[in-house]
Amino acid sequence: MTMNFKKLFAAILLAAFAASAATAAELKLEAQLIWATGDAQSPNPKHKPAEADVQKKLASLPIKWTHFFEESRKDFTVAADAAHVDLSDRCAVEVKAAGEKLEISLLGKGKVIWRGTQALPPGEILVLGGNAPGDSAWLVALKRAN
Amino acid sequence: MTEEQQIKLQAFLDGELAEREARAVASWLAQDAEAAALLGELKHTRAALANFERPIQLPETREFYWSKIEREIQIESAPAPKSRQHGMYAFWRRAFAVAGGFASLAVALLIALSTGRQPRPADAEVALADTGTMTFRNYESGATLVWLSYPAENGVAAGQPATTIQ
Numbered sequence: 001m002t003m004n005f006k007k008l009f010a011a012i013l014l015a016a017f018a019a020s021a022a023t024a025a026e027l028k029l030e031a032q033l034i035w036a037t038g039d040a041q042s043p044n045p046k047h048k049p050a051e052a053d054v055q056k057k058l059a060s061l062p063i064k065w066t067h068f069f070e071e072s073r074k075d076f077t078v079a080a081d082a083a084h085v086d087l088s089d090r091c092a093v094e095v096k097a098a099g100e101k102l103e104i105s106l107l108g109k110g111k112v113i114w115r116g117t118q119a120l121p122p123g124e125i126l127v128l129g130g131n132a133p134g135d136s137a138w139l140v141a142l143k144r145a146n
Numbered sequence: 147m148t149e150e151q152q153i154k155l156q157a158f159l160d161g162e163l164a165e166r167e168a169r170a171v172a173s174w175l176a177q178d179a180e181a182a183a184l185l186g187e188l189k190h191t192r193a194a195l196a197n198f199e200r201p202i203q204l205p206e207t208r209e210f211y212w213s214k215i216e217r218e219i220q221i222e223s224a225p226a227p228k229s230r231q232h233g234m235y236a237f238w239r240r241a242f243a244v245a246g247g248f249a250s251l252a253v254a255l256l257i258a259l260s261t262g263r264q265p266r267p268a269d270a271e272v273a274l275a276d277t278g279t280m281t282f283r284n285y286e287s288g289a290t291l292v293w294l295s296y297p298a299e300n301g302v303a304a305g306q307p308a309t310t311i312q
């Protein structure tokens with residue numbers, strides 16, 4: 001009886017340790033595809049204004065556009081393998097853990113157009129961007145999920 | 147397009163080419179749509195990153211500080227009067243002249259550094275890993291921007307005059 005109890009206790013401890021280890025290794029992130037423009041309104045009815053904290057961070061960057069509209073948003077988890085996130089039919093990101101940092105790849109039409117490695121602490125944001133037609137820009141914003 | 151051609155386009159945009167070379171590039175642009183498109187992207191990028199650099203403003207002109215240092219050097223290098231060419235007095239006079247020059251330089255650097263330490267909304271950290279990207283980091287807001295200045299073939303922006311970026 002005592003031996004069975006000890007075995008059960010050890011099994012419970014082991015399971016708890018494995019669960020906590022798995023949780024610690026996972027990282028919850030959020031990716032947003034954002035359209036930047038100088039116009040106060042977006043002609044796309046599906047667009048909604050970007051979140052206030054994201055807008056504030058975008059405003060601190062040296063880009064000329066003043067209005068930001070959210071095209072799509074995806075929450076995802078980064079574990080041992082790379083996470084592939086489709087933000088549109090032409091744009092995707094892949095994120096893989098690289099020690100304390102993240103290896104981030106931006107894909108356009110299925111091809112890697114940028115890859116970099118950097119840390120993304122809570123409260124910070126990584127923005128990948130480029131020009132779009134009509135004097136606007138596309139932005140992909142990556143941050144920790146709340 | 148080779149990397150050398152891309153760099154030449156950037157130099158053309160910045161007005162850094164000799165007149166003859168600039169004419170050759172202008173002629174090339176008239177015939178090469180890809181080059182013309184890249185030039186357009188570079189122009190957009192430059193416009194988008196307007197007011198990128200925040201120059202450090204010294205309280206007085208650079209010439210003023212350097213003129214003080216130059217004066218000290220001239221004093222130190224001027225031939226000493228015959229009656230003072232020898233002896234301890236001449237030695238200390240030269241030593242103080244040199245020390246004065248260094249002190250002026252140190253004061254100038256301290257003033258420049260203390261001016262630069264005023265809170266700035268952004269510290270620019272630019273990395274040009276290749277000619278197609280530029281990185282900017284705002285340490286205060288915790289935002290990092292990676293700007294891809296490739297032409298529209300980056301595959302994210304649609305080629306048509308779209309109102310969205312899908």
